[in-house]
Structure formats: structure tokens, C-alpha cells
Amino acid sequence: MLSVSQIIPLAIGAFIAYRAGTFLNNIRLAKATGLPFTYSPYLEFETIAYFGTPLLRWMYRDYLLQGKGWPRWARFMIKDWPWEDKRRAHDEWGDCFLVVAPTGIICYAADPATSMDVTKRRMDFTKPPDKYAMIQPYGTNIVTAEGKQWQFHVRITGPTFNEANNHLNWTETLRQAQSLSDSWGKFGSRDLHLDIYALTLNIISCAGFGIRQDWSNDTIVNYDKVPGSHEYTFLQAITTVVHYIVPILLLPTKVLLWTPLRKGAKAYIEFEKYMRVLINAEKEKIEANDNYENLDTKGNLLTAMLKVSASEARNANKGDGGSRKTTFTDDEVLGNAFMFFLAGYDTTANSMIYGCVCLALYDGLQDNVVEEIDRVWDEAAKEGRKELDYENDYPKLKYTLCFMASGSHTNCPQYEILRAFPVVIHLTKMCWKPQPIVWRSGKESDDAPHVLPAQCRMYLNTTGTHYNPKYWSDPYKIEPNRWKNDAHGPTSGARKPGPIKGSFIGFSEGARACLGWKFAEVEFLAFFTVMLRQYRIRLGGDVSKSEVEKQIFLRCSGDITLSPFDNVKLALDKRR
Numbered sequence: 001m002l003s004v005s006q007i008i009p010l011a012i013g014a015f016i017a018y019r020a021g022t023f024l025n026n027i028r029l030a031k032a033t034g035l036p037f038t039y040s041p042y043l044e045f046e047t048i049a050y051f052g053t054p055l056l057r058w059m060y061r062d063y064l065l066q067g068k069g070w071p072r073w074a075r076f077m078i079k080d081w082p083w084e085d086k087r088r089a090h091d092e093w094g095d096c097f098l099v100v101a102p103t104g105i106i107c108y109a110a111d112p113a114t115s116m117d118v119t120k121r122r123m124d125f126t127k128p129p130d131k132y133a134m135i136q137p138y139g140t141n142i143v144t145a146e147g148k149q150w151q152f153h154v155r156i157t158g159p160t161f162n163e164a165n166n167h168l169n170w171t172e173t174l175r176q177a178q179s180l181s182d183s184w185g186k187f188g189s190r191d192l193h194l195d196i197y198a199l200t201l202n203i204i205s206c207a208g209f210g211i212r213q214d215w216s217n218d219t220i221v222n223y224d225k226v227p228g229s230h231e232y233t234f235l236q237a238i239t240t241v242v243h244y245i246v247p248i249l250l251l252p253t254k255v256l257l258w259t260p261l262r263k264g265a266k267a268y269i270e271f272e273k274y275m276r277v278l279i280n281a282e283k284e285k286i287e288a289n290d291n292y293e294n295l296d297t298k299g300n301l302l303t304a305m306l307k308v309s310a311s312e313a314r315n316a317n318k319g320d321g322g323s324r325k326t327t328f329t330d331d332e333v334l335g336n337a338f339m340f341f342l343a344g345y346d347t348t349a350n351s352m353i354y355g356c357v358c359l360a361l362y363d364g365l366q367d368n369v370v371e372e373i374d375r376v377w378d379e380a381a382k383e384g385r386k387e388l389d390y391e392n393d394y395p396k397l398k399y400t401l402c403f404m405a406s407g408s409h410t411n412c413p414q415y416e417i418l419r420a421f422p423v424v425i426h427l428t429k430m431c432w433k434p435q436p437i438v439w440r441s442g443k444e445s446d447d448a449p450h451v452l453p454a455q456c457r458m459y460l461n462t463t464g465t466h467y468n469p470k471y472w473s474d475p476y477k478i479e480p481n482r483w484k485n486d487a488h489g490p491t492s493g494a495r496k497p498g499p500i501k502g503s504f505i506g507f508s509e510g511a512r513a514c515l516g517w518k519f520a521e522v523e524f525l526a527f528f529t530v531m532l533r534q535y536r537i538r539l540g541g542d543v544s545k546s547e548v549e550k551q552i553f554l555r556c557s558g559d560i561t562l563s564p565f566d567n568v569k570l571a572l573d574k575r576r
Helices: 004-033 047-059 086-095 113-119 128-136 147-160 161-186 192-209 233-245 245-251 262-288 300-318 328-359 363-382 388-396 398-402 415-418 462-464 517-534 545-553
Strands: 038-039 095-102 105-107 426-430 435-437 451-452 458-461 533-537 570-573
Touching: 004 038, 004 095, 004 426, 004 451, 004 458, 004 533, 038 363, 047 388, 105 545, 105 570, 113 426, 113 435, 128 245, 128 388, 147 300, 147 328, 161 388, 161 517, 192 233, 192 328, 233 262, 233 300, 233 328, 245 262, 262 328, 262 451, 328 363, 328 415, 328 517, 328 533, 328 545, 328 570, 363 398, 363 517, 363 533, 388 517, 398 415, 398 426, 398 517, 415 451, 435 533, 458 462
Parallel strands: 038 095, 105 458
Antiparallel strands: 095 105, 426 458, 435 451, 533 570
16 A cells, blocks of 8 residues: 555656646647747646736836836736736737647737637637636626527626616716815815725716715715614725725635635625615516616616516516526626626726826826817806706717727727726637637738637737737827827828727627726716816826836736726816
8 A cells, every 4th residue: 555655746746747748738739720839837817827926016016117028937927917018929929829838728819800700709719717707706697608698698788788877877977076076175185096996986886786975075985874784884895895806706705704804705795785685675666667767876777787687577478588588586687786896896997097197197188188178168158057968068078088989990989098008908718619710920821720729718918909010000109099080081190091990909899899888988088077177187296207107008906907006196286
């Protein structure tokens, strides 16, 4: 019988032999594709990368400011490595290349044609289940669903993003931004970043869940008394969930309760309690009255989703539903509401922060945005209106729209801030059987189709695409005019004949493109129409423009979505 001292080295040897075998097989599969490839000890989707990435980002925080990207030995082991690396790997290996490790193969693409091809073939390229498992704490939702299950989820959630919700989002953002501005006038800005996060939390509480929140004089956020058996108010719970969102998504709640992060676990439990009570209350009102609307928050996503679900169920009862599933369970409602919250809060807040930093950095850019916002306010005043409204004024903010978004050449808006600072670094896909891809390197010898092996991951590199000089002239420059089109094409800043399909993938493309793009656009514009009407943004402290540019272009925090590594100090000067 073997002793423990003999079993351990045998087990280690067997593991090494197994890994060596899988590595050699993956190399063979990579060669068969005809694509350029390189190697890495492990890949960015592995558990070790999730824990190793924060350490490497901290170790190389000063090195990254040199603008050299990641050291080659570590590059592909770091989660979301392309932000700091920009185009370096693609300049070396091409716009489409493979990274091979013992655990698998990733195909990285920064090519518009490849992006359009992959995003249109949603049945051939699906989302990796291991990567998306952590964002479905209540089960499958609109982001994680695939196939017929996705069709069912989009049938219920798609109609909730409508003009009624856009109107609510616009008016609530104006109200929240004005309250924040009033608070700044009395007490000054405690921290622009924290204020923006609090603002977007208040907005998603209202436009997302129908719960209106207000600002208070002392602590900005108004924490009411804790009701009944709860340990937190709703806003305290949702704020704490945001603060602990990464460990909440990575670790089971039962495990978190036994760690120093237990506060986040408790808040997560509280958030679920509040949401289930809210869901049941809204369902009862809808069942009692088919035409029910929450008059204070008409158009909020939660109520709209429940109404669509109830309508589908009624149609099925009349014989229109067939054998298909027609209505959401409470868990599915909660799961999708959680995704609305996760996507609608964090991504928009970070886009606003990057927008504020860019306005502070580039005076000419801020001058142009302020000039347009003042003109729109003045026109509203001539018409006898003291407030801007969604129907009349939102369409007039054309330059500001180009700063954040413009009219589209696809079915999705185009964002200059999101082009330069894409909130999602990769669009992650996976093929479960061999799949050909569209890509041409330009070489005559490269005309043969490239077939990816089964279980190969396809990562559409947002950063590598958005900073590709073949499609974006001077890609490091924040230039809203590159999105302005007239009858003859772009006015300036863009490579004629303008951005092509697939060269901007900030909201993905195809059927799985982000449902909430207009929600983010409306919130962004409404916020700046209030803030820049009354304040001008500038850099705070003693930091120089060049130092701030390095901070925002060369490093990131490594959180779920792109956000600055450091809190950039900004200051506000009163305009009127």
C-alpha cells in the first residue's frame, strides 16, 4: 500500500502530465486554425486570474504609467488586460490571434468584420456559462440567457425600455441633479465621484424600481428610519450591495457571512427582502387593475416588466400562448431587476465620471458643450418654460449627444466617451463546436477560412477595436465631431467615410446588443444639462493635466466595469 508521502508526488506528477498533454493538444488545435498564436501559463477567465489581477495591478501601478502596457510575461494572465495594453498585443500578433494555455484557447479579435460576424451568429457563439454564472444569483436573466430562454426573457424585458421609461428617467435625473446642485451651493461638493455614484443610485431606484429617494442637507443621501424587521433601509441596503458587489458576485452568501465582508452579505439579503415585498405589492395592484400605473414613477422598469409578464399570461389564457412559457416567476423578475440595477447604476456612473474628467481636461470641449446647453436653456426660457423637457429639448442636444452619443449608423447609439472609455473591455463568447470566423489579414496566403476549435473562447476586444487607427484617426483624442454626419459624411475627426459597422462595439452588436443604451444616454445628457448650466468643472488640487491623462488612459481599477484606478480630484466653479 502506498504511503501518503508516495501518493502526493505521484498525484502531482499525474497532474503535471495531464496539463502538459492538454497544453500540447491545444497547441495542435491552434496551429490548425491558421491564425497567429502565442502562449500563456493561464488565461484571464481562470479563478487564479481573478485573485492575481488585483495584486499585479498594484505591483505594476507605477510601471503602467510609463505607457508601455503590461510586461509580456504577465499580459494574458490579467483580467481585462487590454485596457492598459491598448493595441500593443494586436500590433504584434494581428487583429485576430489566439492565446493558448493548458486550460484552453482564447481568440482575441479587434476587427470590425469579425465582431459583426460573431455578434450576428448568436446560436453559434454563446456566452461562456462559467463567466456569467456569478451574475445570475437568482437564476437566468436577460444577460445570461441563451436560445429560446433568451427569446422568452427579451419578450418580457424588451418592452420595458420604452419612451415612458425614458421620460421618467429624464425628469428624475433633472430633479436629482438639481437637488445635488442645490446641496453643492449650500455645502460644497464633498467628493464629485461619490456624489455621482449617489446620484445614479437614486435615479435607478426611481426609474428602475419606482422608489423615489431625496437628498438631505447633512449626509447627501436621505437615510430614513429602518422599517420593521429590516437591519437596513432600502437605500442603505442597495448602497452597501454596490460597495461589496465584487465579493457578493464571486462568493456564496453563506461563505461571506463568515468573513469580514459579512456586512455586504447582510445588505444583499436585505435587498432581496425589499425587492420581494415590492414585487408582490406591484403584482397585487396589477392583478386588481390591468391599467394600473404608479403615478409618481410611471414607466419604471419593474412595474413595466410585471405588466408585460401579466399581459403575456392573460393572452396565454385566451389561447394565444400555445405551449410556450408566458410569464416570469418571482425569481426571474428579481433576477432581471438585479441586472437592471447592476447595469444601470455602475456603467452610467463611471461614464459620467470619465465625462467629467474629460471636460475638466479639455477646456475647448467643455466650452462647446456649455455653449449648446446654454442655448437650449435660453430657448426653453423664451418659450416660457423653467425646465427642460424630454420631448422638446433632448433632441436639441446634438453636440452633447456626440460627446456621449449620437444618432446611429447602426441601430445602436454611438458614444465618444464610451469609445474612448468602454465600460466593458471584452464581449465574451464561446463556440461549443468548430466554427468558422470572418477575418482577413490582408495577406494573399490568408484567404482560407479560419475554423475555431470546439470550446474556444472568442473575446471581442473593445479597447483594441476602439483604438484601432485604421478606423479612428487620432484615437486618443476626445473628439465628438467625429460622430457628426451630414449629407457628405463625417465633418471632421473620423476616417472617411466614417466609422464602419463593428468599429464601435461599446453596447455590443446584433440581437444581443444592450437593451438599456437609451436609458444610459438619457441619464447622461440630463445630468450634464443641469450641472454645466450652473457649474464649470476643472481639475482640483495640484495635479497636472498630463498626470491625469496618464491616470485615466493608462490604468484602471480592475472592477466589474471600467473605472479609474485613482479618484481623480475635480473641482466645481459656480457659473450662475
